[in-house]
Amino acid sequence: MAQSSTSPFFSLEELKQFKSAYETGGLEKVVSLIQRKTNELDSAELNIAVTGETGAGKSTFINTMRGLRKNDKGAAKAGTTETTMEPTRYPHPILPNVYFWDLPGVGTLKFTANKYLEKMKFNKYDFFIIVSDTRLTENYAKLAKEIKQLGKNFYFVRSKIDNDLRAFKLEGVNINKDEELGKIRENSVSNLKQAGIPSPTVFLISNFKVNQFDFPAFKETLANNLDDIKKHVFLLSLQNTTLEIIEKKRKELEKRIWMLATLSGAVGAVPIPGLSFACDIGILITAITDFRTYLGLDDASLQRLAIMAGKPVEVLKAEVKTPLLGEISVEFVKRMLVGSAVVAISVAEAVLNFIPVIGSIFGAGSSFLMTKHLLNDALNELTENAQRVVKAAFGTD
Template sequence: MDPSSNSVYFSLEELKDLESAYESGGMEKVVILIQEKLNKLKSAELHIAVTGESGAGKSTFINAMRGLRSIDEGAAKIGITETTMVPTQYKHPSFPEVCFWDLPGVGTTTFPVKDYLREMKFQQYDFFIIISRGRFTENYAKLAQEIKTLGKHFYFVRSQIDNDLRALEIEGRNAERKTELTKIRNACVGCLREAGISQPTVFLISSFQVNEFDFSALWATLINNVDNMKKDIFLKSLPNIALEIVEWKRDQLKKRLWMLATVSGTVRAEGVSGAEGTEAVSGAMAGDLACDLRKLITAIEEMCTCLGLDDASLQRLANVARKPVEVLKAEVKTPLTGEINNECMKTMLQCSNFKASVDMELPINLVQIIASIFQTVSSAGITYKLLSNALTELVKNAKNVVKAAFGTD
């Protein structure tokens, strides 16, 4: 399933509010409601708890989820002994609203299960990753049952799969890889069923090979089980380790283009009197356009970061792929990742062309409302087309970077 397929930013009630606002107050009221939704998207937070027994690889997993190595600034501390003594928060380096919590190992003398469930304050987390490096024990089942009583989702991850396969090679047991992975998965599932988990799903991963094994399947499952607002921010935070992740991000970003176009390009130039950040632009359509160039520039910059085309993201991906960052940067051939000023944006607007019946990829219950807006306000349509073209160009570059990083065809 496409992790972005079911994401709708507006509830049915909010859609009715949009329609009523347009009928009673025109675009001014509509823009206010849409801007409020965009602000909520920016302020939403996601808190992910990573738990399990001591030494299972929780800290390494958190680093992998954020595209970091243990030697990078801000990385979770890794050690052969228990290094996490209190719940420790690690924010994503580019999207700090996505927070991972490294919880102390469960079942140790310091944190026996009966105290662990109370002291970790499980209610504050959105969902839980339960990690094991071997068989899942009774402690894991107790954790899962406690999480279930809170109405939260939990996911079982079997870590260090690369070490298991390497050990088989050293022993000269040249068994077929898929067969061995199936054996490991079945053993984990069997233990969890014996411990009282009726239909467990186990993801096999290596935190040092995030483009292998079940990492993509894990991400897809996590995204499909969070609400729409948090789905949006979690998708943005994923490292681009596969082409499908870039496609998920593209589809998610498409869903907000009409909102960005509406708030940045729905005022005709003749109705503007010195509005801050808003300038008249000669367009290809009749009359002049009034667009908030600052908002358009910010929108493109945010798309660049989401698609991993900023310098920091490229460096993190190069580290994961073990490639010189220059190799990845060489695949970024669009000027949109550089500094975009007002004059550059005006040129892009003048080159934009828009027809309301074309390229409007909207939920069916939005089409009538927004199509009416875009047909009435020429600036909204042109800015939509500009952002759509920019997204297409950025996605193309992001895919080229993934191919260079991992040799993906």
């Protein structure tokens, strides 16, 4: 579960260190602690294990979670026969420290559940996803119990739900969709209870309908069961398929801004013509470039989303109306800073409740506040563009 603190990414103990660090070592020591945390965010790994029966759609599921289709570069190999006999790692296309691991199905190897975990080196994975397109078998119930005993989270996914519903239609049978989904869910839960899982939750999904059935709730559940840093990484890895995902990303990126502003305010050394302070231009360029990638506005992300939504990529690109998608050069950022300098910023904006010492370090005209203001404006502008793209892609109101 997410750690409890009044500041994102920092434990209560780390927050206490800020005041002590400032009192004993000044701003330089505080900056060192913040830099260490930003490095931790950038290098954090997330390893997600996916297992299931042959033909259950686990490779397609891995591709869908990464916003890919089977013919895309780097896609997991999908098929109706078991092609995986060793754990196979698939990195995320824009967050290379997020890995999905395709594990062999339990039934394909002559191991008991506990031996399977040993063979698959379970300790490297943050959690397990167990995929089935029919009834969840006793093998996977046993595997889930072993995972639980070892202190790892696991999630049951019942895939190809759209095929189940389509079968009724092809046979000319009229059904109540919600009632039928309820029956499938009840049957899956009942099977798991009989196999010894006391309170199982089963997510009903289609790998090709990412905004339908339980897929949105499934992603939210995964995020909510991760600690702050890994939750941050996981949310940024999600493809922009809903407005809710974009808003969650905005909130996550907003958490970084005060840290980046502190670094810029403390180590800024590039004089800006017309302004009375120096600012670290490199921090601003990197942040804006990262923001637009995380928000799915780079060319590769727009192309993947267009394929997922079945829309021409030009339709999506037409919704992007911001100069922030052009080259983010030193001169471009300087012009942004000069434009922002006329905005009145009060000293109160520098008071950060979770780190009181920061408010006493920087004044109203500091590069800290200007950087914070500029990055907030850039993030909001990019978020609005990402929202328009998703509305065009999926017809979301």
